[in-house]
Amino acid sequence: MRNPKVETVRGVNDVLTETYQIQQQIQNQLSSCFESFGYRPIDVPVIEYTELFLRKSGEELISRMYDFTYHNRRLCLRPELTASVARAYVNNGALQGEPLPVRLFYCGPAFRYEKPQRGRYRQFTQMGIEAIGAGGTMADGEIIALACQSLDRLGLQDYELVMGNIAVLNQFLAAKPLENRLRNFLLANMEKLRNDGRQDLEKGLEEIYPTFSAEESGSTARLKWLFKDLDPQEAHLTILELLESMNVNLVGMRQPEEIAHRLLAKIEREDQQSLIEDTLAFMEELAQLKGKPEEVLPAAEQLLKSYEIDSKPLEQLKEILTLLESYRLDSSKIILDLGMSRGIQYYTGTIFEIHHDTLGQERQLCGGGRYDDLVRTVGGNNDMSASGFSFGIERIRLAMESEGILPSINGDGVHALIIPVSEAEWGYSIKVAEKLRHSGWQVEMDVRGKNVTSNLKYAVKRDIPYVMVVGERERLAGTVVVKNMATREQQELSLDALSPSPQPLSQGGEGLCRRSG
């Protein structure tokens, strides 16, 4: 009976050497980009209290979290890092004492319980920046420019920057006394409205918020008018008084309290219903505003004017566009989308995404924006404007792969293989290996006691440029036989004559000798 294999957990991956090195290199390049703008590294825990994300992340994200109770504590694996960084800022005096803005960058795994497929894993790597205490369009511009420059630096070309401003929709909603739950639902489903149309969305709405059937509605129009200026408690009392004064026989019927309660709820729901209609109408129009800035901006101005919404978000977008020109960002890559509404709900202003054409549905490489309330939400004492973005490292790798620009990882392999001919040479071989290693060589030792032939075959397969044979002769003479695998030349060198650092293969065997003259 064979042992059954232990599988990897669904949606997570072993990252093997080559992929690991490629991603490492991507991360190194991004780090140096971030650092060139003054951002400094920070690391935060993988595990957080679930509450951190419950406060402001939005239902969608929360429903996909690894969320569990352990030893009476409700914990989760972080679904993203921004909230953690904001929390870290609030929790650490050392950070709060720093002059603003505090520019930070991070890199690490995040976890979401989603159906895995190409470019989407349950554990994935996010790398991004946060600028805390930096309001205004100059900060927004820096952050967006940095995101694009980072991709440029990696050599990526087929990407598209999509910018929006969630404040437009937020402002419209703020003027409507919509229930919180409804507001969140609408915000979260902006994309769905655009793609599937209004009917689909209304269906989903009915599930969380059942509407009244046709025959019931309309009957309350007068009552609604009657109660419209009363606060809920006054209205409640009024209904009770009304019932009492009418002297209706309530035997076998609902209690007056319940009648009053139901009637008011009904009126309120009808109010919500018409609010929802208005909101959906506005959202539909907003969703149309997607395309080249020169086309979208005039149309957007008109829409906001007709709804009497402050045009400040548009002014901000215009300013950012100008700033991006100064950063010499390729303007043909820029799309405006006023209907954009990101899945995470803490955003308050400018928001943006970067898409890559070749990745199909999993095309989003980057997402970010302004979140001026988050720091306070996670416990900060002061209002603290902030914004940032996050890259998906695996997706960047896939995008680079599809553009054929993955960094090559050749040339950083092992330099030499040492072959002790027999057990008697073990000690001496180790001495040789250690000497080379301390000089910066990467040296492998044959630890399996294979013969020279097998070792040479191994060196060929492993692409190791130098092989050093150590036998009794060499041990007694204090030398090694150094063989250049490419030229097949070999020479016997004294230990002292070995080069202090591995030489490129092109210089042949001579490179191994210390220059004597």
Place this chain on the structure above:
RNA sequence: GCGAGCGUAGCCAAGAGGUUAAGGCAGCGGAUUGUGGUUCCGCCAUUCGCGGGUUCGAUUCCCGUCGCCCGCCCCA
């Protein structure tokens, strides 16, 4: 959350109800215990993801299940 496809060795695979389950690559050992990429020889699945059913007999047919993968939705 919805829909489709696929599971035979580390990898690529052939087999279509009948008993040593082809072949190739990789790996290991040897020809060759101090000199390599070629060549030659040997080894490498008591079993076809797992469980049940049909059958004299199942890797093959049926049911279930698990896993992988590809669309859609949503996201990094």
